[in-house]
Each structure stands twice: as structure tokens, then as C-alpha cells.
Amino acid sequence: MRKFLLILLLSLLLVSAASVFAQDNTTLTVVTHDSFAVSEEILSQFEAETGITVRILRSGDAGTMVNQSILSKSNPLGDVMYGIDNTFLSRALDAELFIPYESPLLNTVREEFLIDDAHRVTPVDFGDVCLNYDVAFFTENNLPVPQTLRDLTDPIYKGMLVVENPANSSPGLAFLLATIAEFGEAGDYTYLDFWADLVENDVFVSDDWSDAYFAQFTVPSGGVGSRPLVVSYASSPPAEVLFAEETPDTAPTASIVADGTCFRQVEFVGILDGTEHVEAAQQFVDFMLSREFQEDMPLQMFVFPVIEDAALPDVFEEYALIPENPSLLTIEQIDENREAWIMAWAEVVLR
Amino acid sequence: MGRSRVALKFNLGRGVLLAPLIFLTIFYFYPLVSILSVSLFPAGRIDLSGFSEIATSAYYHRIVWFTIRQAIISTVLTILLALPCAYLFARYRFPGRSILLALTTLPFVLPPVVVAIAFTSLIGRGGLLNRLLMSQLGLSSPPLQFEQTFAIIIIVHVFYNFSIALRMMTGFWMNQSRRIEEAARVMGAHGWRLWWTIYLPILRPVIAASGILVFIFTFTSFGVILILGGVRFATIEVEIYRQTTSIFNLPLAAALSLLQIAIMTAMMLAYTRLQRNLPLELQATRHTLQNLSTRRAYTLIILLVSLIAIMIFTPLLALVVRSFMSSTSGTFSLRFYKMLTVNTRSSILFVPPVDAIINSVKFAFITTLLASVLGMMAAYLLARRGVFFARWIDPLFMLPLATSAVTLGFGFIIALDEPPLNLRTSPMLIPIAHTLVALPFVVRSLLPALRRIPPNIPEAARMLGASPVSVWWLVELPLMLRSLVVGAVFAFTISMGEFGASLFIARPETPTLPVAIFRLFSRPGAESAGQALALSVILMGVSFVSFLVIERLRTPGTGEF
Numbered sequence: 001m002r003k004f005l006l007i008l009l010l011s012l013l014l015v016s017a018a019s020v021f022a023q024d025n026t027t028l029t030v031v032t033h034d035s036f037a038v039s040e041e042i043l044s045q046f047e048a049e050t051g052i053t054v055r056i057l058r059s060g061d062a063g064t065m066v067n068q069s070i071l072s073k074s075n076p077l078g079d080v081m082y083g084i085d086n087t088f089l090s091r092a093l094d095a096e097l098f099i100p101y102e103s104p105l106l107n108t109v110r111e112e113f114l115i116d117d118a119h120r121v122t123p124v125d126f127g128d129v130c131l132n133y134d135v136a137f138f139t140e141n142n143l144p145v146p147q148t149l150r151d152l153t154d155p156i157y158k159g160m161l162v163v164e165n166p167a168n169s170s171p172g173l174a175f176l177l178a179t180i181a182e183f184g185e186a187g188d189y190t191y192l193d194f195w196a197d198l199v200e201n202d203v204f205v206s207d208d209w210s211d212a213y214f215a216q217f218t219v220p221s222g223g224v225g226s227r228p229l230v231v232s233y234a235s236s237p238p239a240e241v242l243f244a245e246e247t248p249d250t251a252p253t254a255s256i257v258a259d260g261t262c263f264r265q266v267e268f269v270g271i272l273d274g275t276e277h278v279e280a281a282q283q284f285v286d287f288m289l290s291r292e293f294q295e296d297m298p299l300q301m302f303v304f305p306v307i308e309d310a311a312l313p314d315v316f317e318e319y320a321l322i323p324e325n326p327s328l329l330t331i332e333q334i335d336e337n338r339e340a341w342i343m344a345w346a347e348v349v350l351r
Numbered sequence: 352m353g354r355s356r357v358a359l360k361f362n363l364g365r366g367v368l369l370a371p372l373i374f375l376t377i378f379y380f381y382p383l384v385s386i387l388s389v390s391l392f393p394a395g396r397i398d399l400s401g402f403s404e405i406a407t408s409a410y411y412h413r414i415v416w417f418t419i420r421q422a423i424i425s426t427v428l429t430i431l432l433a434l435p436c437a438y439l440f441a442r443y444r445f446p447g448r449s450i451l452l453a454l455t456t457l458p459f460v461l462p463p464v465v466v467a468i469a470f471t472s473l474i475g476r477g478g479l480l481n482r483l484l485m486s487q488l489g490l491s492s493p494p495l496q497f498e499q500t501f502a503i504i505i506i507v508h509v510f511y512n513f514s515i516a517l518r519m520m521t522g523f524w525m526n527q528s529r530r531i532e533e534a535a536r537v538m539g540a541h542g543w544r545l546w547w548t549i550y551l552p553i554l555r556p557v558i559a560a561s562g563i564l565v566f567i568f569t570f571t572s573f574g575v576i577l578i579l580g581g582v583r584f585a586t587i588e589v590e591i592y593r594q595t596t597s598i599f600n601l602p603l604a605a606a607l608s609l610l611q612i613a614i615m616t617a618m619m620l621a622y623t624r625l626q627r628n629l630p631l632e633l634q635a636t637r638h639t640l641q642n643l644s645t646r647r648a649y650t651l652i653i654l655l656v657s658l659i660a661i662m663i664f665t666p667l668l669a670l671v672v673r674s675f676m677s678s679t680s681g682t683f684s685l686r687f688y689k690m691l692t693v694n695t696r697s698s699i700l701f702v703p704p705v706d707a708i709i710n711s712v713k714f715a716f717i718t719t720l721l722a723s724v725l726g727m728m729a730a731y732l733l734a735r736r737g738v739f740f741a742r743w744i745d746p747l748f749m750l751p752l753a754t755s756a757v758t759l760g761f762g763f764i765i766a767l768d769e770p771p772l773n774l775r776t777s778p779m780l781i782p783i784a785h786t787l788v789a790l791p792f793v794v795r796s797l798l799p800a801l802r803r804i805p806p807n808i809p810e811a812a813r814m815l816g817a818s819p820v821s822v823w824w825l826v827e828l829p830l831m832l833r834s835l836v837v838g839a840v841f842a843f844t845i846s847m848g849e850f851g852a853s854l855f856i857a858r859p860e861t862p863t864l865p866v867a868i869f870r871l872f873s874r875p876g877a878e879s880a881g882q883a884l885a886l887s888v889i890l891m892g893v894s895f896v897s898f899l900v901i902e903r904l905r906t907p908g909t910g911e912f
Contacts, residue, residue, distance in 0.1 A: 029776070031857070034869070034870070034873070035700075035873060036700075037698045037699055037700035038698070038699055039696065039697050039698060039699070040694075040697050040698070040699050041697060043699060055859060056699070056859065056860055057776055057857045057858065057859055058857070058858050058859075058860075059855075059856075059857040059858070060596070060854040060855055061596065063596040063597050063599075064596045064854070064855060067595065067596060067599050067761070068761060068764045068855075068857065070599075071386075071389065071761060071764055071765050072764050072765055072768060072775075075768045075769070077764065077775070077776060077857055078776075091599065165581075165582050167582075167593055167597055168577065168592075168593065168597065204498070204499075205499075205581055205582045206578075206581065207577040207578050207581060207582070208464075208577070208578070209873070210464050210869075210872040210873060211464055211467055211578050213875060214464070214468060214872060214880050214883075215464070215467050215468050215471045215475070216471075224468060224471050224472045224475065224477065224478070225471070225475075225477065226475065226476040226477035232875065236875040239874055239875040239876055240875050240876050240877075242876065243874060243875060243876020243877065243878040243879045244876055244877055244878060245677060245678055245679050245686060245877050245878055245881065246679055253875075299696055300696060300698055300700070302874065302875075339598050342597075346582065349582060350582065350583055
């Protein structure tokens with residue numbers, strides 16, 4: 001019996017090993033991060049129309065993806081890279097990872113997103129990192145919702161805020177950048193003074209978004225978390241409705257989009273230098289700017305379209321607020337100072 | 352010892368035994384050397400700035416000290432807790448024994464964020480225990496403040512690693528003869544004296560073997576430190592990750608990687624030295640478990656079960672309960688499990704749970720097979736050669752465990768990029784990476800057993816005309832089987848739960864259970880959390896069943912392990 005089982009297992013293993021090795025090779029490889037998503041239908045429609053098979057290669061977070069691509073530049077991992085955002089972009093541009101492509105669809109893209117005149121990368125989507133709050137908590141406790149970042153240092157919000165570590169988390173970095181844009185590095189009250197006050201007010205720093213949102217924030221965790229204010233996305237409230245157990249009458253969370261409280265992340269696609277499928281890669285870039293793809297993104301990745309006339313899904317129209325004046329820093333500013341800012345931040349928060 | 356090595360020499364061909372070394376060379380040393388040389392020789396000139404930065408900065412001194420300190424404390428506590436439990440598991444038969452043993456291994460497969468949720472819901476600020484204490488004692492603020500403390504790191508490390516120590520010690524102890532112990536009892540030794548003069552010396556090799564594994568695991572701890580420790584704590588591994596992915600300071604990352612490898616190598620050399628002077632040569636025997644007869648034994652079992660229950664089962668139970676509980680009404684509901692199979696947005700990110708289970712189990716089986724075969728060869732290689740050989744080659748097999756997953760992941764990308772080794776985007780890379788981590792477990796489990804096979808038994812078989820293969824299959828394998836099973840269970844477990852290293856490998860779409868859990872946890876909503884927990888419970892269930900199946904392979908007959 002024992003030997004039989006062993007033999008059975010061995011043969012199972014051989015079969016499964018063989019199936020793992022089997023692969024086809026007429027494909028366009030898209031190097032991306034863990035959150036890339038698209039509707040099956042829209043992707044297969046693209047594949048059917050163009051005869052291109054899309055292969056998705058995921059590689060951790062955006063930082064891991066960019067760095068691995070820089071290291072493998074002479075022999076790239078794939079043909080197209082999607083998902084690099086404005087906080088990491090200049091690192092990739094400096095390394096000359098991409099070959100330029102000026103998509104004919106660029107004229108549909110909103111002006112503010114066209115930041116690379118050389119067209120090495122093409123903007124695809126944006127998302128705002130904003131404070132989210134537990135609506136019921138604030139109503140029940142008769143608390144005013146904070147309207148500025150400075151409000152967060154008010155003792156009435158003591159112990160209520162959870163943020164993410166900017167060294168390891170993309171929304172964490174975005175929020176730090178928002179505070180830098182708001183308070184600056186010099187003057188009476190710098191971003192570091194602000195962070196010192198936040199620490200004084202018992203801010204909780206989670207390592208990543210998942211822990212902040214599901215283990216520390218009050219709403220989705222149904223009682224596990226104990227903090228009603230979290231750094232998340234402006235698109236989180238519609239997601240709360242969409243991924244609720246029973247569709248609620250109103251969103252349990254809301255985002256704060258007052259001027260200077262949010263930071264806008266823009267994600268780009270670029271064609272990797274060294275690709276043998278330039279034409280297919282260009283078709284894929286055009287596909288990402290197509291109305292079908294742009295209108296599909298919100299419900300797939302919880303980001304917003306960059307083209308002028310894309311319609312938003314109802315749940316976004318109803319529950320997503322888009323900040324009118326999000327904080328913006330240029331990619332050069334971010335790239336030059338990122339590490340210094342994070343180090344200075346860590347000094348203050350760890351002290 | 353000498354005789355046994357001579358005997359082993361005839362059993363397996365020389366060339367076959369080199370396979371594990373070749374495997375290590377291709378999938379470990381080659382990628383590692385590639386990434387280190389790219390990091391330390393940017394633009395063709397050597398850059399040692401990383402080393403001087405580590406040497407001079409108080410920040411890095413603190414990190415190194417913290418890494419060592421938490422690893423020592425975690426290891427000592429884990430061993431101390433596992434030792435009395437191993438005594439009972441190795442000795443007594445009691446209802447639910449093998450199930451209890453399988454359950455203790457479950458934490459190992461859980462991603463850190465799931466563990467964080469389990470612990471937060473129990474001992475977090477708004478957790479069960481704090482609410483209970485506040486209402487019972489009339490306190491206005493939560494009395495227990497564990498979040499992001501040194502204590503929670505240690506607690507969770509014990510939670511994760513308890514079963515390594517427990518399983519290895521139990522497996523080893525059950526194979527030891529009782530004659531010495533019985534003799535000591537006859538001469539009047541009992542209680543502490545028995546422990547001190549008999550049990551501990553007998554167990555020394557396995558305490559050292561499991562101790563070194565727990566130490567390495569906690570020394571290179573990553574997810575637990577990040578998620579449960581928060582920003583205030585960083586191990587060397589965490590800092591390598593930060594320097595590699597966020598800051599992209601490769602010379603510094605490489606220097607930290609080498610420092611980590613150096614400290615670990617020193618530990619392992621000390622360990623192999625310790626292992627070399629084995630105290631007693633004991634007969635490998637199988638003895639039957641005792642029934643619970645005395646009041647004392649009953650009390651011990653009850654204490655043991657409550658200890659394991661508090662430490663391991665309450666967090667697991669919290670997860671199970673939450674996965675079956677509606678977040679709106681707080682009542683029992685299967686909704687999260689049912690919804691797992693529905694792709695509401697027809698998204699390519701959607702992973703049908705069955706697919707994730709198949710991928711996970713497939714990778715885990717490949718890993719188990721690779722690690723068992725290579726581990727067995729490695730154990731023979733180490734057991735038969737001279738002491739010098741074992742002393743220098745043995746640590747090599749432990750090195751992958753001591754090497755930063757980020758460093759190695761980046762090494763794969765640049766080293767394995769051309770035919771015939773164009774594997775960097777192949778799904779096969781995942782079980783290969785898992786095998787590197789699992790191999791030390793198989794080697795560590797097998798080696799003590801292999802060294803203790805009495806040489807006269809295989810010799811007798813040979814003299815009676817058995818071929819080397821049948822000596823191995825009919826004589827040696829059965830004698831090692833229990834230890835092999837321990838190693839195999841761990842190989843399987845590591846593969847089922849491993850997620851950190853896979854993050855740093857470019858992966859095509861072959862999502863495993865931990866990956867699917869991670870995806871659910873990266874979008875808002877009560878449904879996402881509920882489904883992620885449901886999937887975690889499925890992960891535990893699949894692992895649990897697999898443990899029981901693997902353990903069935905161990906010996907014919909029942910009721911022994």
C-alpha cells in the first residue's frame with residue numbers, strides 16, 4: 001500500500017512537472033506589478049483582433065519591477081512595462097529602459113498627464129491617495145471630519161490615524177509626498193514638524209496598505225481595527241460598496257479630498273528597449289489608451305482613466321470624489337529627494 | 352561512526368551524490384555570484400562603499416544587534432516550549448495525537464498579514480482580550496499594548512517555528528532506544544536528574560539541529576518583522592529588501608547580504624563542529640507508545656494541550672471563526688466561501704480557488720520530491736565523507752536559507768537569462784526556489800538518522816546477497832523513513848506557505864493560494880477580507896490533509912507516530 005502510494009505520487013509529480021515546463025512562445029510579454037487587472041473579455045478581444053497573445057509577467061511591487069528591469073536591461077524580461085508611477089519614473093527614464101512611441105491616441109489624453117515630451121512613456125491611469133474615514137464613527141461621535149492635514153494633529157483625533165510606511169508602501173510614500181508638498185522643507189512649520197506632531201498624536205504606522213486597512217482601520221475589518229482614519233485611495237469608498245457583503249444604502253467610508261490633502265499617482269506604460277515585437281508593443285500601448293480599456297480600468301484596478309471623455313461606472317460617479325487640487329511634485333523633485341525625505345521621516349517617527 | 356561510513360560508501364554511486372552540489376551551484380551560487388558581482392562592481396570598478404557604511408553607521412550596528420538578539424530569544428523560547436511537548440508526543444498515545452501534531456504545523460503556511468489579523472483580533476487594541484479585560488476590570492483604556500512591540504515579534508516567531516522544533520525532536524526521540532533511560536531509572540535517577548543526565552544529552556543533536564533552523568529562520572525574518580513589528584524594527588533581511596527594491600543601493604544591499612551570509616556561516620560552522628562530537632551511538636529502534644495510565648501523565652497532557660491551544664490554536668480559531676461569520680449580522684455564514692468561486696468582475700486577476708489549490712499543491716509536490724531526493728543524496732554525501740568534508744560542505748546546504756530572498760530573486764533575473772538556463776520567467780523557478788529553502792530541512796532531518804543506522808544491519812543484508820539498491824530500499828530507507836517524512840512535511844509546508852521569495856521572481860500566471868490571498872487583501876471591502884480569510888482557512892485545510900497523507904507514507908501499520 002505504501003509503495004503503491006509512493007509510485008502514484010511519483011507519477012503524479014512527473015506529469016505535473018511536464019505540464020509546468022510546457023509553454024508557447026508567440027507572445028507579447030507585459031512586465032507588470034501585482035495589481036494589474038483587466039476584464040477577460042476585453043483582453044481576449046484585443047488578442048482576437050490583433051492575433052497577439054498577451055503574456056503577463058508579475059514581479060512584486062513597482063519598485064521591484066523597475067529595479068529588476070534595470071538589471072536585466074541588456075536582455076529584457078518582456079516587451080512592455082506597465083505600472084510604473086510618477087514616484088519611480090525618473091529612475092527608469094535615467095536608466096533608458098524605454099524606446100519612444102508617440103501613440104496616435106495621445107490627443108485624447110488630458111493635458112496634465114503628458115509629462116514626458118520625448119514620449120518614452122505613455123500615461124494610462126491615475127489614482128489619488130487620500131485620507132479615508134469611517135463615516136459611522138464620525139457621525140456617532142459627533143466629530144467633525146478633518147479638512148486639512150494640519151487638523152490631524154488636533155488632540156481630538158488622537159490615536160485615530162493609521163498611515164503606511166513610505167519606505168515600503170506606495171500609498172505611504174504618496175502621503176509623505178503630500179505632506180511635503182503641503183508644508184515644505186523649510187520655514188516655521190516643515191513637514192517634519194507636522195510628522196512630529198502626528199507622532200505626538202499617536203499615529204500608527206503600518207508597514208503596508210493591507211495591514212493598515214484590514215488590521216488597523218475600523219470599517220472593513222468589522223471590529224478588528226481600532227482607528228477610524230486611514231491613508232488609502234479616493235477610489236476605496238466605491239470599492240467598499242462593490243465589495244460589501246450586502247450592497248449598502250450608502251458607502252461606509254468616504255475620502256477627504258480637500259485641497260492639499262491628497263497626492264496624485266499617475267501610472268505609465270513603456271515599450272522596453274530590446275523588444276523584438278515593437279509593432280505588437282505599440283498596438284498594446286494603443287489598446288491601453290482605447291476607450292474600452294480606459295472605461296474598464298476603474299472596476300478592475302480602482303484607478304481613473306486619463307482620456308478626456310471616458311465614462312465612469314455608476315458606483316464611481318456616486319461614491320468616488322476626485323480632488324480638485326491634489327498635491328503634485330515633479331518626477332525630478334521626487335527622484336532627487338525620495339531617499340533623503342524617507343530617511344528624515346524615519347528619524348522623526350522612530351525617535 | 353567510522354564503520355558506518357565505510358558501509359555507506361558502497362550503497363550509492365559517487366556521481367549521483369554530487370547531484371545536490373550541482374543543483375546548488377546552478378540555482379544558488381551562480382545567481383548569487385552574478386548579483387553580487389553586478390552590485391559590487393558597477394561600471395567595472397569595485398565599490399565597497401556599502402561595507403564602510405555598515406561599519407561606521409550606528410544605524411546598521413543597531414540593525415545587526417537587533418537581528419541577533421531577537422533570533423536568539425525566539426530560538427531559546429521555541430526550544431524550551433517544544434521540549435516538554437516533544438517528550439509527551441514521543442512517549443504517549445492519546446486521542447487526537449497525530450491530528451494535534453499536524454495542527455501545530457499550520458501556522459507555517461500562513462502569510463504574515465493573515466497572522467497579523469489573527470493576533471490583532473485577539474490581543475490588539477480593540478481585540479477580544481482587551482475588550483474582555485476592560486469590561487471585567489472596568490478599565491477605560493486597553494491594558495494590553497502588544498502592537499508593534501518586541502514582544503509580539505517574539506510571540507509570533509514562536510507561533511511560526513514551534514512545530515519545527517516539536518516535529519524534529521519528536522521524530523528523533525521516538526527512534527531512540529530506552530535502554531539507557533531504563534538503566535538510569537533503575538539506578539534511581541528521576542525528574543530533573545533524568546532530564547539533565549539522560550534526555551538532554553540524547554537529544555543534543557536534534558536540539559542543535561532544530562535550534563539552528565529556527566535561528567536561521569528568525570534571523571532572516573522578513574514579513575513578521577515588517578507587518579507585526581512595524582517601522583521601529585528592522586532585521587538585516589528587511590534592510591536588504593529596502594535597499595534593493597526601494598532605494599536601489601545595490602552595493603549596500605550586497606554588503607548586507609554578505610554580512611548576513613557571513614554571520615550565518617559562522618553559526619553553521621560552530622554547529623557542525625558541535626554535531627561532529629556526537630555523544631552516544633544509539634540503536635535506532637522503534638518502540639511502542641505508552642497508554643496514558645498515571646494521573647501525572649494525564650495532567651501533563653492536559654497542560655500540553657492547553658499550552659498549544661493558547662499559543663497556536665486560538666489565533667487559528669480566530670481566523671476560522673471570522674471566515675464563517677457575516678460581517679453585517681455577525682451570524683454563521685458560508686457566503687465568503689461561496690463567493691470565492693464567483694468572478695464578479697470577470698477579471699483576469701480572479702483566481703478560482705480550485706486553480707490556486709492545484710497550483711499550490713503541484714508546486715508543493717514538486718518541491719517535496721526535489722528536496723527529498725536531493726536532500727537524501729546530500730545526507731549520504733555528508734554522512735560518508737570524512738569529518739573535514741562534512742564540516743565544510745555541510746554548511747553549504749544551509750546557505751540558501753541564510754541568504755536574502757530579495758538578493759537571490761534578483762540573482763535569478765540576471766543569471767538564468769539565456770538558454771539552456773533561460774528559466775527566469777519559467778514557472779519552474781518557483782519550486783526550484785522553494786527547494787533551495789526546503790533542502791536544509793530534509794538534510795537536517797535525515798543526517799542524524801542516517802548517521803545512526805547501525806552499520807551491521809546493511810552489511811548483513813549485503814552479505815546475504817542484496818544489491819545496493821535493495822539494501823537501500825529494504826534496509827536503510829525504512830530506518831530513515833520517519834526522519835525523511837519529517838523533512839518532507841516541512842518541504843511541503845514551506846512550499847505551500849512560501850510567498851516572500853516568489854514576490855521577487857517574475858511570475859507568469861500560476862497563482863498559488865498565498866498569491867490569491869494577497870490579491871484579495873489588496874482591495875478594500877468586507878467581502879475582500881472575508882474571502883481572503885476563507886481562502887486562508889482553505890490553505891490550512893489543504894495543508895492539514897496533505898500532512899496526514901504524507902505521514903501515512905511513513906510506516907506500514909498504524910498508530911505509531
